[in-house]
Amino acid sequence: MIRPPPAVRGRAGPLLALAAAGILAVTALRAAPPAPGAFATGRYRDLFKEDLGRSDAEVDAKLQAAWQQLFYGNDDTQRVYYPVAGDMAYVADILHRDVRTEGLSYAMMIAVQLNRQAEFNRIWKWANVHMYHASGPLAGYYAWHCRYDGTPIHAGPAPDGEEWFVMSLFFAAHRWGGGEGIFNYEHEAQTILRTMIHKGDGGDGAVTSMFDREHHQVVFVPSPRGSQFTDPSYHLPAFYELWARWAADPADRALLAGLAPASRELFRHAANPRTGLMPDYANFDGTPHVAWGHEDFRFDAYRTLSNLALDYAWFAQDPWAVAQSNRVLAFLRSQGPHLANQFTLDGRPLTDLSSPGLPAMAAVAALAADSPDGPYFVRNLWTMDIPSGSERYYDGLLYFLALLEVSGRFRIYGP
Numbered sequence: 001m002i003r004p005p006p007a008v009r010g011r012a013g014p015l016l017a018l019a020a021a022g023i024l025a026v027t028a029l030r031a032a033p034p035a036p037g038a039f040a041t042g043r044y045r046d047l048f049k050e051d052l053g054r055s056d057a058e059v060d061a062k063l064q065a066a067w068q069q070l071f072y073g074n075d076d077t078q079r080v081y082y083p084v085a086g087d088m089a090y091v092a093d094i095l096h097r098d099v100r101t102e103g104l105s106y107a108m109m110i111a112v113q114l115n116r117q118a119e120f121n122r123i124w125k126w127a128n129v130h131m132y133h134a135s136g137p138l139a140g141y142y143a144w145h146c147r148y149d150g151t152p153i154h155a156g157p158a159p160d161g162e163e164w165f166v167m168s169l170f171f172a173a174h175r176w177g178g179g180e181g182i183f184n185y186e187h188e189a190q191t192i193l194r195t196m197i198h199k200g201d202g203g204d205g206a207v208t209s210m211f212d213r214e215h216h217q218v219v220f221v222p223s224p225r226g227s228q229f230t231d232p233s234y235h236l237p238a239f240y241e242l243w244a245r246w247a248a249d250p251a252d253r254a255l256l257a258g259l260a261p262a263s264r265e266l267f268r269h270a271a272n273p274r275t276g277l278m279p280d281y282a283n284f285d286g287t288p289h290v291a292w293g294h295e296d297f298r299f300d301a302y303r304t305l306s307n308l309a310l311d312y313a314w315f316a317q318d319p320w321a322v323a324q325s326n327r328v329l330a331f332l333r334s335q336g337p338h339l340a341n342q343f344t345l346d347g348r349p350l351t352d353l354s355s356p357g358l359p360a361m362a363a364v365a366a367l368a369a370d371s372p373d374g375p376y377f378v379r380n381l382w383t384m385d386i387p388s389g390s391e392r393y394y395d396g397l398l399y400f401l402a403l404l405e406v407s408g409r410f411r412i413y414g415p
């Protein structure tokens with residue numbers, strides 16, 4: 001997602017009151033993550049059960065509490081999901097007073113994972129009424145953010161929104177079947193995916209594909225300048241593995257098959273060898289892309305922890321993911337109970353603020369870790385308050401996705 005300069009996006013509040021929760025006592029070495037992954041076995045790990053001994057009923061209750069608060073809680077302090085006329089709903093970035101494809105697509109994924117089709121459909125309809133480009137150079141793409149009333153703020157798309165739209169729509173098609181028009185989920189997923197791959201083919205270059213053909217990587221934005229570098233947090237090898245199997249066109253499947261290996265290689269080069277931190281923006285060779293401070297580990301980069309770990313949990317293709325997850329969790333834990341929310345790649349804190357989204361993503365990294373730092377962050381996620389207040393949008397959605405992934409409730413729904 002295209003974010004404001006880091007100084008604009010402040011986040012506050014101490015997060016990791018871990019010592020008080022007894023987490024510092026966790027020292028035993030964990031068992032190595034199993035291989036092959038969940039795609040091959042159909043088995044999804046529940047780290048709340050493995051590491052904390054929590055029951056299915058307790059985990060389900062925690063998920064229900066998050067759903068109730070973030071989707072149906074207090075209008076002013078808790079919820080991010082707002083139904084509106086026309087059987088639609090938007091997901092609000094409260095801090096910036098806008099609606100982003102990132103948030104809509106995350107909420108759609110949460111809804112399909114929890115079997116909440118009504119909410120899924122409302123969000124998807126809002127995106128298509130207010131964000132979809134039906135004609136013009138951007139036809140087939142979605143404007144990345146709008147005002148609450150649907151007025152566009154910026155017409156250009158951000159690939160993370162399209163990526164999560166496609167994956168949630170595929171899962172919806174396989175879980176619920178298909179309907180008419182935009183609710184023919186399979187058709188919608190295939191259409192967006194084809195647009196992401198082929199936009200700009202034979203054109204003037206003003207709008208490009210969302211994937212660089214030479215490097216087999218997702219681009220930052222599909223424009224002449226923005227397509228020259230990437231955002232490591234947009235790299236979703238677990239999703240690409242599925243698209244390479246499910247895309248309708250055999251030629252597209254062949255192209256998509258190259259994305260997951262390229263993303264795994266990008267992660268290797270982007271991660272600092274000591275801290276494991278990756279930048280918000282990177283060149284295709286993994287070196288930091290210097291732009292407005294995004295050469296550092298900032299808010300986008302939180303998701304690099306979870307994207308790598310989810311790929312390992314589902315496909316277990318790259319054993320380096322275990323060492324990388326151990327490395328980044330060891331660094332984050334070394335920062336103590338008040339974890340800064342932004343760092344230079346070599347580990348210098350850039351703020352004295354903290355954000356619950358970062359330790360939430362650290363808990364997901366535990367899916368690929370075999371060190372005692374994994375249970376430390378799993379327990380922190382379990383004891384964390386559901387994000388509320390003005391910054392509840394990004395932190396809250398990452399928190400909810402982390403609950404699903406760490407509990408083994410974030411699952412592949414195949415054809």
